Amino acid sequence: MVYDQNNLPIAIHRREILEELKNHQVILIAVGTGCEKPTQIPRFLLEADFDKIVCTQPRLIACISLTKRVSYETLNEYENQVGYQYPSTDRGDMLIFLSGMAEIQAVMEAAQSCAQETQHWIVLPLHSALPLEEQDKVFDMPPEGVCRKCVIVTNIAETSVTIDGVRFIIDSGKKYEYLSFQEYSTSEIRCVALDFLMLKIIFMGLKDPRKFPFVESPDKTAIDSALRRLQQQAALSTIDCSLTSIGAMLARLPVDVSIGKMLIFACIFQVKSDGQNTRTWCRRRGVEEQRLDDITKLRRQFQDILRV
Template identity: 40%
Template sequence: MRKSRPEPAGAAPADPQLAARLGLPSAYDPRFRLSVSLVAPPDRVAAAVRAVARRMAQREAAAGGGSVKSAGRRDGRGDGRGDGRGYSGGYGAGGGGGGTVTPDHVEAASQIARLRKLAADRAALPAAGFRGAILGALAASQAVVVAGDTGCGKSTQVPQFLVAAGYRRVAVTQPRRISAVSLARRVAVEAADAHGSSVGHKVRFSSSVAAETRIVFCTEGILLRELAGDPQLSAYDVVVLDEVHERHLTTDFLLALLRALLLQRPEMRLLLMSATINCAAFAEYFGGAPIVQIPGRLYPIQLVYMPPEGTAADDARKPDGARRRGGGGGAGGASGGSGSSRSYNPAADQIDPAPYLRLLQRIDSEVPSSQRGDLLIFVAGTADITGLCTALAPYAEQTRRWVLLPLHAGLALEAQERVFDVPPEGVRKAIISTNIAETSLTIDGVRFVADSGRAKEMIHDVASGGGSLQEGWISRASADQRKGRAGRTGPGTCYRIYSEAQYNEMRSFSAPEIARVRLEIGALSRREWLTPLGALLSLLPVDPAVGKLLALGCVYGVAALGHALGVRQDTA
């Protein structure tokens, strides 16, 4: 390519008749001229222009006269060798009345059909019927609690209701990065925002927010950082805290700060949303906030209990939460050994893959490969994910019916998004995940869920004075959330790798993180004012304990270690 010579304003086209036939102007404004041109022989360019003119004349003749002979082939070759394919002169006999159907017409019709289906799907969501109730409650109260059952569409529809009602900018928090990014993309599609300008996401290391963005999906930590920089949150009219039932440390901090902010900004609005929520407690905390309950839209889910057999089942029933590993001389443990003795052997502390392997075999034998249906497996942590992927890989390679995909907060965002890819025909996805996929994440095609009933939580260690990730049983609310993943897009089955008695013994809700971790690190004075250390920690985008380590590291020369520890703090 080469630079082209400038031409005077109002230059006429080379073929005025062709320009008129194409609906082009007879002159152009030089401001819109491209600074480059194609290098091609003039005779070839002229031949191409004549060919276009000839084809257009042939199509016009065919459309007007209803005869394809005068126009040659229907595909516009004009050589008289018509093959009967293609469309000319509309859909009716004789070709009168219509225009030529081009691939652009077909694509446009397909896009219109998709948009109509999308609009119909949105209208069918239970949340659509509660738009007036939510907006009416917000008009009368600064804070509103929305308790929507799984599948009601609250996470995608409520933000769009708010923007359509005239609110300038809405922030929607999610507990994890992948939830924020996937929801932003889904809402952008529903809002016909092809360029992602009106709907964006803002997570650590990634942001698609622009000046004209009106709906911002972000993690709780990001909004907390924005509060530190702008205590008034002047960029937002409405803040939506989604999945507040998880009660992370950042969730409770946001609840306290936003309650105080509502007193300073009477025009601001706050929505608290979750599927499993203690509505009365949250409503009381915000001075008797109104509650809007939305029923869910789950497809039928068959519940199957599959407790491990033998020693593994006995270990799982221990009240101290000992791991249910191995059993009967399986890998990693001696035959007949007790759970307490194995807990001292790190090599034996491995997940038993046998129930999950049997589950893959059961699905292959009971469900035809022509029927789509992926499997979502919930385990406690990354070690379990690695162990299961290693143990199930030979069967997946042998049958060529499964692709194993890990999913946890430590993965890069691109690796996490692989779970949304559609597998080839006859192949199923086995997504092995921590509780990252428990809420706010809909993976199309998931028909089966396997729940280990286990999760890791940060627990304060009295002996060391620090915190540690400890494995334990989940709550019944979390178990129900995991079960609901099987019925989001169609009928499904949930396999619980524990007994019904164990489910009944679980606590109703998970304990808030603020009640499980140590908060006293010297950041606050006795009067609850920020100390100089606290002021420094508020400026660091890491966990406060790691931030204190960074501050001490500047004195003792171990800052690199503190930074390495801080990278994982906000990767969810």
């Protein structure tokens, strides 16, 4: 083994490395792959009576194998001079992805009993039907006396929500599809209201949004309905669908057209009361903001049906 160690490319630099370390607090060593830097340099230092040696590795398997090799080469296999520490035992919060509210409720009931016994966990749900006050709890620090959070969520937190402190993720890998699976999921442009998109297209100088070269074109009826709603909001002219002064302002606001119009008129009439805020309005009347948005969309659908 000694013969093999002395024939490694890094071995000829042993004395140079130790001399540099005596004269400098920091040195940089750049050598090619396969020179056995992680195994030989710690051995050099150990043999030179350095008593505190730390070697970092990015992966657990590499860390364990390196520890075994250095222990073997330094004859410390049965002693405690060489060891490793990996942060797998660090505490952290847990995030569990489930497919729906029924599954969340079932896991909540099972997890709550464990949390009550240990007094170290707080179990919180997160889904779109929760009031905003309940959703905000998942971002707060655990209460005093509670060490960790277990957040049980639907796919609401996969892309749009980031929860700090999460170290462990459990994903069921499932989600619900209505009645049957499609070969491809429906494009978002076919699922959402097109009011703001149509307004933006006209604001960019394209007079007829129907002729816009979409990658995947939305339904013509959806475009017509969006243009009609913009005319009702006075964002477009009823004569030629040209942009009005209000429409030009609305196109610059990154919010829904109806909310943008409310904000514009609130500024015009100098209304600064929190009562004009949609969220505050909902809270004061015991209405969830998401439910109000769903009702507004449903009302639009009925209006479009009645016009046919």
